[in-house]
Amino acid sequence: MISIFDVIGPVMIGPSSSHTAGAARLGKMARAIFGEPITKAVMTLYGSFAKTYKGHGTDKALVGGLLGFDADDARLKDSFAEANKKKMDIFFLESSEDMGHPNVVKFDLYNGDDSHKTIVGRSLGGGLIMITEIDGFPVEVTGEDYAIMSLHNDQPGVVAGVSGLLGEENINISSMRVFRKRRHSDAVMMVSTDGPIDQATLQKIEAVPGVKRVMYFEPV
């Protein structure tokens, strides 16, 4: 059953849960995934985001999120000035390309010339979000709970290895999905857990035979 605080809530910066609160969360999630100082951010907006972002403050909310502000942080309004202070260059592009959803943003985040990541996400309404792509790889990260995403070889034992390690650490899995490009090729596992996963466990997961890469997400 729904909590009364989801009925009268969330506390948020207006005007729109999808175009403002969701945008701030997308920015915050992108910041966490990038995991490095952001010197330049190029945001491409699609659909309704592209058409209405200035009126909804979607641009300010996205930048606020990149600065680490929450969806109820009064500083969202002034995020451009904050970005300027932090020497983060920000650019917005509008695209008419159909991304299959009305509220989509693509972040191109840079740390000087050293690193660059492309992160695509959508705002689902009511402040809910989903990151759908990281550097061209399809993902489904909602920022609602703790989650790991691993890239592995499609071979027997990988799923058991990862879930076994989580079990040993007494971390409960709330949902799990495994998909692959084709047999014996690249596969992806998305695991959501009820609690955080520490660095040591993540390293052990990375060492499971067949696992190539592990990404860890915390709720935003």
Next chain:
Amino acid sequence: MDYSYETIEDILRLCQEEKLTFDQVVLRNEMNQFERTEEDVLAEIDRRLDVFEESVKEGLAIDSHTPSGMSGKQAKQLEAHVPLLLGKLAYKAMTYSIAVNEANAKMSRIVACPTAGSCGILPGTLLALAEERELSRDALRKAFLIAAGIGAVVTERACVAGAVGGCQAEVGTAAAMTAGAVVGLLGGNERQIAQAVALCFKNLLGLVCDPVAGLVEVPCVKRNGFYSVHAITAAEMALAGIKSQIPADEVIEAMNRIGRSLPAALRETSDGGLATTVTGKAIAEHVRNL
């Protein structure tokens, strides 16, 4: 003891069987479901009531327009005007509700109740009533619980998003939550609270969501003012003992059916209604070129 409810009727039954008030049922269920103490739930309610108060203040202080030019300064203008027609309470509720939605449009902090587009009605009306009748914080907490219980039923049984059910789902739910809460605040019993919900909802069915330029401003901001008065009207009727021929749960069901049969153009897509008027389209063009 299980205090969970799916319908307004469930809440009424629990009130009767357990000799509890409407707000007590909602409070006990929240404590049970989420394993929280009473103190903890009430403290969180207080934090939201604080934001209610701040958002009214912020809205009344706004002295510039939004980037679209469609809203801003209207609450201030209303506060400066001496009401010629409306009573003091209705006028203040209308003004405060508009203030909160103007604060929302200006990127201030608000509480979605149940959505951002309908965030003014509940806080505006409750705080106006609290001022006019010198009600305590504790009374406001009870009103919050009554409103939340009503909103929870609508969320679970129907819809509260304009994109799903039109404005009747957003502003309609906000008004029904408010009507019930006002009845509770003025000493009405749980049956009268349910009547207020039915009367309020019944008389706004079919309200569409057609925001100009896709923004939460026109008609949303002023509409919050209008429907705070509508909520008070429903509460007044319920307190006078007026009964709805159709019970609250069935009205909510009707709202849901109507909402889902509305054309997509009138469900937050800005492809119809006010959004596609000559002026509406000109404003949308202006917003695109900002």
